[in-house]
Amino acid sequence: MLDIKLLQNNFDEISKKLKKKKVPEETLNELKEISIELKKERKKLEFLQAEQNNNSKMFKIYIKEKKNLDKHKIELLKNKEKIAELNGKVRELEEKLSKIANIVPNIPLESVPYGEDESENIELSLILAPPLFNFTPKEHWEIDNGWLDFKRGVKLAKSRFTVLKHDGAKLSRALINYMLDFNTKYGFSEVCVPFLANRETLRGTGQLPKFENDLFKIEDEDLFLIPTAEVPVTNLFQNEIIDQNELPIKITCYSECFRKEAGSAGRDTRGLIRQHQFSKVELVSIAKPEESEEIFNLMVNCASDLLTSLGLAHRKVMLCGGDLGFSAAKTVDLEVWLPGQNRYREISSISNTLDFQARRAKIRYKDGKKNRLVHTLNGSSLAIGRTIVAIMENFQCKDGTIKIPEILKDYM
RNA sequence: CGGGAGAUGGCAGAGCGGUUGAAUGCACUGGUCUUGAAAACCAGCGAGGGUAAUACCUCCGGGAGUUCGAAUCUCCCUCUCCCGGCCA
Known part of the structure; x- marks a missing residue:
């Protein structure tokens, strides 16, 4: 959530920055106006409440003095009505405010480039050279080694679900274990969390209320399948005040991720790239x-x-404003080279949300006497499915077999 | 899913309907003492809003109600715990 006070005081600056994310100025204007009106009404309300509190306290004294109480009663009741009315007004404004505030995205950092979409992202660096082939490398779904069973995935659920078999299934499990171990060595501690989350949790990280259509909802329950482990892991700390000495908190977590992929009909319909369910090992930091x-x-x-250790060529890309996610102030994507597709594809995405999620989820830490909002960061370690794709395409042999990276041998 | 109990500050745990934002203990922070630490003693210690700082307002799971006044009474919801059934 935006810092409303900041919006009140630095309207032009924020408005300009949010243009990177295509937020119309009218929205911000409305937000500002409501917040100012709210402040005004609240002041009125508090004044009346103070008066009422005082008068109520007098009651005890009046009783002692055996004064006639009826007159005071009437007075208090009159005031009570006024308070109720103002209270309603304040509440209405609060609702209006939060309704808008909840759907305004985070402000991009200064360093984030302007740009409309993916095509204007900026390449930061290239790591490892793409492999050379003495034959035409296939796309992963063309490799017929029995790892991927698309048909049966559809039979069991629907399109965009896949069954992994044989060494494909094993590789998936090996990658999860390897990544968790790798991240642990990097100082991240492992957690295992629920794959279902409630509304408040999803609001905390920014998926709700704006993106409900992208989530699978559980029937008859106010629960959703998580779209990423970022949601439960970050919200581990919702409504908590963290001891300063415990920061930074660094966590890694494996989870299944569930996404409706609404609006991406027709994109990546073949293969493992865009699934309704996929495994991912996630990194989350509270700092x-x-x-x-x-x-x-x-x-x-x-x-x-991690990608380098697997021998996978990749590049770092800085996302432009137009391609930034809702909660992110800054995002760097890692794109892995896919020989079959002859292009780089996103395999990891690391974002700093600054205090945007912390404000929503009320994650704070004690700084001396003051409670301050933390910064929350999240990033894929790697998406498992796409890593399998990368391994298949990069390490395919002419005879259709796949060479498993040396480092994974112990995990298979 | 059926039966019972409960929900109060970081935790534990009090709280006749009227200075109770809340006793007490633990934890925590600062100080005295000590070569240092522990112990002991003294002091401070919930959150949000508001203010230059005070004032002041709100909050005792959530919502509605009774009352001049509610953490305290009534109703609804949610959640937790114990017992029983089912089950990895």
């Missing part, structure tokens, strides 16, 4: 504001080193 940039870089390096 003090002054250290969040450093942690961000650590997370990017952690994911990049």
Whole structure:
């Protein structure tokens, strides 16, 4: 959530920055006006409440003095009505405010480039050279080694579900274990969390209320399948005040992720790239504001080193404003080279949300006497499905077999 | 899913309908003492809003109600715990 006070005081600046994310100025204007009106009405209300409190206290004294109470009663009741009325007004304004505030995205950092979409992202660096082939490399779904059973996935659920078999299934499990171990060595501690989350949790990280259509909802329950482990892991700390000494908190977590992929009909319909369910190992950090940039870089390096350790060529890309997610102030994607597709594809995405999620989820830490909002960061270690794709395409042999990276041998 | 109990500050745990934002204990922070630490003693210590800082307002799971006044009474919801059934 935006800092409303900041919006009140630095309207032009914020409005300009949010243009990167295509937020219309009218929305911000409305937000500002409501917040100012709210402040005004609240002041009126509090004044009346103070008066009422005082008069109520007098009651005890009047009883002692055996004064006639009826007159005071009438007075108090009259005031009570006024308070109720104002209270309703204030509440209405609060609802109006939060309705809008909840759907305004985070402000991009200064360093985020302007741009409409993916095509205007900026390549930061290339790591490892793509492999050379003495034959035409296939796309992963063309490789007929019995790992991927698309038909049966559809039979069991529907399109965009896949069954992994044989070494494909094993590789998936090996990758999960390997990544968790890798991240642990990087200083992230492992957690295992529920794959279902309630509304408040999803609101905390920004999926709700705006993106309900992208989530699978459980019938007859106010629960949703998580779209990423970022949701439960970050919200582990919702409504908590963290001891300063415990920061930064660095967590890694494996989860299944569930996404409706509404609006991406027709895109990546073949293969493992875009599924309704996929495994992912996630990184989440809770940090003090002054250290969040450093942690961000650590997370990017952690994911990049992981790719390197698997021998996968990739590049780091800075997302432009138009391609930034709702909660992110800054995002670096890692794109892995896919020889079959002859292009780089996103396999990891690391974001700093600054205090945006912390404000929503009320995650704070004690700084001396004051409670301050933390910064929250999240990033894929790697998406498992896409890593399998990358391994299949990069390490395919002419005879259709796949060479498993050396480092995974112990995990298979 | 059926039966019972409960929901209060970081935790534990009091709280006749009227200075109770809330006793007490633990934890925590600062100080005295000590070579240092522990112990002991003294002091401070919930959150949000508001203010230059005070005032002041709101909050005792959530919502509605009774009352001049509610953490305290009534109703609804949610959640937790114990017992029983089912089950990895």
